[in-house]
Amino acid sequence: MANTAELTVDGKSYEFPIFEGTEHEKAFDISNLRDQTGYVTLDRGYKNTGATKSAITFLDGEQGILQYRGYSIEELAAKASFLEVAYLLIYGELPTKEQYSTFEDSIRRHTLVNEDMRKIFDGFPVNAHPMSVLSSLVSAMSAFYPDSQDEKSDPDGHIIRLLAKLPTIATWSYKRSLGHPVNYPKNNLDYISNFLNMMFALPVEEYKVDPVVAEALNVLLILHADHEQNCSTSTVRLVGSSQANLYSSISAGISALWGPLHGGANQEVIEMLEAIKADGGDVGKYVDMAKNAKTTGFRLFGFGHRVYKNFDPRARIIKKAADDVLGKLGVNDPVLEIAKGLEEAALHDEYFIQRKLYPNVDFYSGIIYRALGIPTNMFTVMFAIGRLPGWIAQWKEMREQKEPIGRPRQIYTGATLRKFVSIENR
Numbered sequence: 001m002a003n004t005a006e007l008t009v010d011g012k013s014y015e016f017p018i019f020e021g022t023e024h025e026k027a028f029d030i031s032n033l034r035d036q037t038g039y040v041t042l043d044r045g046y047k048n049t050g051a052t053k054s055a056i057t058f059l060d061g062e063q064g065i066l067q068y069r070g071y072s073i074e075e076l077a078a079k080a081s082f083l084e085v086a087y088l089l090i091y092g093e094l095p096t097k098e099q100y101s102t103f104e105d106s107i108r109r110h111t112l113v114n115e116d117m118r119k120i121f122d123g124f125p126v127n128a129h130p131m132s133v134l135s136s137l138v139s140a141m142s143a144f145y146p147d148s149q150d151e152k153s154d155p156d157g158h159i160i161r162l163l164a165k166l167p168t169i170a171t172w173s174y175k176r177s178l179g180h181p182v183n184y185p186k187n188n189l190d191y192i193s194n195f196l197n198m199m200f201a202l203p204v205e206e207y208k209v210d211p212v213v214a215e216a217l218n219v220l221l222i223l224h225a226d227h228e229q230n231c232s233t234s235t236v237r238l239v240g241s242s243q244a245n246l247y248s249s250i251s252a253g254i255s256a257l258w259g260p261l262h263g264g265a266n267q268e269v270i271e272m273l274e275a276i277k278a279d280g281g282d283v284g285k286y287v288d289m290a291k292n293a294k295t296t297g298f299r300l301f302g303f304g305h306r307v308y309k310n311f312d313p314r315a316r317i318i319k320k321a322a323d324d325v326l327g328k329l330g331v332n333d334p335v336l337e338i339a340k341g342l343e344e345a346a347l348h349d350e351y352f353i354q355r356k357l358y359p360n361v362d363f364y365s366g367i368i369y370r371a372l373g374i375p376t377n378m379f380t381v382m383f384a385i386g387r388l389p390g391w392i393a394q395w396k397e398m399r400e401q402k403e404p405i406g407r408p409r410q411i412y413t414g415a416t417l418r419k420f421v422s423i424e425n426r
């Protein structure tokens with residue numbers, strides 16, 4: 001099989017190497033395209049562009065396969081803890097018992113957040129969206145740990161700090177929105193129980209972590225932990241490629257995640273399902289509106305994916321988990337039935353079949369978050385807590401691979417050179 005590709009342009013032929021990944025994905029290596037031909041490629045939304053080589057996550061959108069470091073998402077979700085998966089993503093292998101215990105211990109020791117960060121937090125309006133607070137405070141961490149700016153410093157301490165402190169900071173917004181005091185971390189608790197305790201414990205009564213809730217959260221965080229070169233991860237790598245510090249890079253990723261076409265879709269889904277319910281529950285009406293998106297401007301949130309064209313394996317696990325968790329917790333959420341009805345109607349509709357639009361990770365996750373007591377405006381924050389190990393792993397890999405600064409080209413379509421006209425004469 002040829003391991004080069006030939007391109008003929010302006011009557012001249014050029015050869016480009018073909019690069020093949022370990023799962024046999026093939027790419028034209030056009031690193032020298034412009035030097036050789038004078039041309040660049042045009043690929044809006046990077047639908048065909050591999051921005052990097054990466055050994056972290058494998059995804060096959062046609063077959064619905066997702067693997068972290070070679071382990072299937074189904075197996076990890078069923079058998080691993082979120083911190084084990086975080087270690088796997090960041091350091092490349094599942095930890096031994098000893099490595100796990102050192103990793104977990106160092107995270108425990110860093111859960112407390114500098115009290116001066118609280119002063120920054122206190123300056124935010126009470127109704128600030130928790131995602132804006134989260135990205136701002138993560139960015140502020142670089143001011144508290146200025147050595148993170150030193151490109152030659154070992155990033156491990158900052159990696160641990162971020163993993164340890166993100167859940168603490170995340171819970172502040174929720175507590176504040178209720179007018180309740182924030183909870184300090186409790187280092188006798190594991191990562192997930194600690195988060196739940198900071199979210200839900202009140203100084204006036206005993207709070208016990210429900211194992212059903214902890215297990216459901218563990219699965220959700222694992223399913224969100226990485227997804228190769230999506231919008232927020234590419235943002236983290238792009239920002240980091242300028243040698244910006246870890247905190248600034250992750251803060252940029254949090255901002256990218258917030259958008260409703262990316263992680264912000266989980267909040268939009270629940271709001272959409274609520275709206276359908278309030279409107280009488282006619283799912284067909286909303287499927288029709290989505291089919292006419294060009295005139296109605298309405299999309300079905302939680303549907304469609306740039307990469308998955310058959311099914312999203314995360315959505316399959318989450319749909320099943322939604323039934324399980326709501327059943328075990330004795331929650332009867334009418335919105336779950338609306339979601340199932342909407343899925344059924346869309347999956348049998350020619351518009352959705354033709355465009356290969358299926359429920360994505362965000363379609364059912366909000367229903368579980370809600371059953372766990374997590375408010376709607378915190379859903380994307382939960383996604384960020386889950387995605388943090390992936391962002392860190394990708395930032396670390398980008399740094400270790402010594403990737404050049406990310407700097408896409410463009411094709412200019414504006415005015416050509418013209419003379420300046422002074423303001424009096426315009």
Ligand code: CMC
Nearest residue numbers: 261262263265290299300301302303304305306355360361
């Ligand atoms: N509802 C109705 N039509 C849709 C939808 C949808 N949710 N998604 C895509 N389409 C249509 C779109 O109008 C287009 O139709 P046409 O060819 O007639 O113009 C066609 O399907 C292809 O869509 P696209 O926008 O070109 O596809 P994309 O790969 O650029 O966008 C997407 C992917 C996820 C942004 C998009 O499917 C979408 O907006 N979905 C809703 C938002 C959402 O759920 N986002 C979460 C994604 S999963 C979590 C994550 O990793 O971020």
